[in-house]
Structures are given as C-alpha cells and as structure tokens.
Amino acid sequence: MSKNSTASQFFLEINALNDVSVASNATNMSAIFTFNPEEHYGISLPLNISFYTRGRKNKMVDALTIRNAIEGDEDDIYNIHTEAIKKKCSSHYGTEDVDVWVARQSKAKYLPSIAAKEIIVAEKLGKVVGFGHLLHCKESDGKTMQIRGLFVDPDCGVKGVGSALMKEMEKRARDRSADCLIVQSSLNAVEFYRKCGFIPLEMTTHQMSEQSCLQCHKMMKKL
Secondary structure (H helix, E strand, C coil): CCCCCCCCEEEEEEEEECCCCCCCCCCCCEEEEEECHHHHHCCCCCCEEEEEEEEECCCCCCCCEEEECCCCCHHHHHHHHHHHHHHCHHHCCCHHHHHHHHHCCCHHHHHHHHHCCCEEEEEECCEEEEEEEEEECCCCCCCEEEEEEEEECCCCCCCCHHHHHHHHHHHHHHHCCCCEEEEEEEHHHHHHHHHCCCEEEEEEEEECCCCCEEEEEEEEEEC
16 A cells, blocks of 8 residues: 555454343444544554444344233143242242142133233243233322233243333323322232332231131332
C-alpha cells in the first residue's frame, strides 16, 4: 500500500455471542474501536483500522414462550406438578403429606381450569417446562386475584421459568383491573415469592385429608 493512497479501513468482524437471559431476546450490538497507526508507530499514512463486534442470537438460548394452556397440556401439567411436589416440596413436608398431596392430583382435574383460560404454561423448544394458575378470588371485590399454583419442572435445567410465569400472571391480573395478588404459598416457595415482591400475612393450613394438613404461608403483593 503506497503512502499516497487515501485513508483505508480494514474491518475485522468478530461474531460474538451475546450473553442473554432466559425469556429475553438477543439484540444486535456493535462496538467500534479505531486504531491510528500514525499516533502509535509514526506511520504517515492516514490508515484507520476498525474492529467491530456484531452480536447474534445464541441459538442455544431461545426465549421461553408463555401461552394459555390448551387441552392436551394436562399430561405435562400433571407431570410437572407431581414431580415438583415430590422433589421440591418434600424439603419442607413429611413423606406422608407429600404422598397424599401427589395422590390428590389427576390429569382431568386441570381441564376445567384450562377451558376457563386460568392456566398458563411456559414452553421451551416445544416442551412445557412450567405452569401457573391464576383466577379471581371469590372473597374479594374483584380487585384481588389468587395464584392457585406455580410449578416448574425440577429437571428442566432452565433458569428463570418461575419468574417469567410470575411476570405474565402479574400482567394478566393488571389487564383485568386487579390491584392485588394473593397466594397460599407452600413453605418451600416462600423465599421465591418474597423475591417477587410478596409480603407474608399469616400462617394458614390446607386440609389434604383427615390425616394430612399442610402448613402454608398466606402472602400478598400490591400491583
């Protein structure tokens, strides 16, 4: 390259994967670094070398899809529900309580709530990995909605599923003019709800059978 040549630019494209979180979309991002050889090496040629990175979506981290549950999802919902009870709730409840809790579940039990569009699911690469159940609280003036359940597949290996479901339920509650959410949280989930902004109100119980009664924590969040 001659000294009489005009300024030239050389571009090195670095395909860098953005670090994206679950339930968010990757965006393109460019960073330009300009190097002036005259300043650094005494070369009189007005040469600029620019390096830029162009981010691209990490195909290994696809966004979660949150949608209404449909008929046919009840198998996945049942499996997630019962596995979460056995593997997560068992940290705070005895074996007998867990067994009774699991035995009370059935696939047909979810169908009326699915038909009423009360249940949403989180889907990852076509696989249901969590669900949430939101409905109006019968004892309220219509401004309060209740989370009847929020469970994530304990073996899915995906972070942020519970938070994504919670955000969607909060949005739907606001869209229905609700200003408050309540939940009867299982003891193992109290910390999750705290992080989501819920405050504890009182300890309550949920009668599972004549012999089994689960302790729960009633919690509330203002929207």
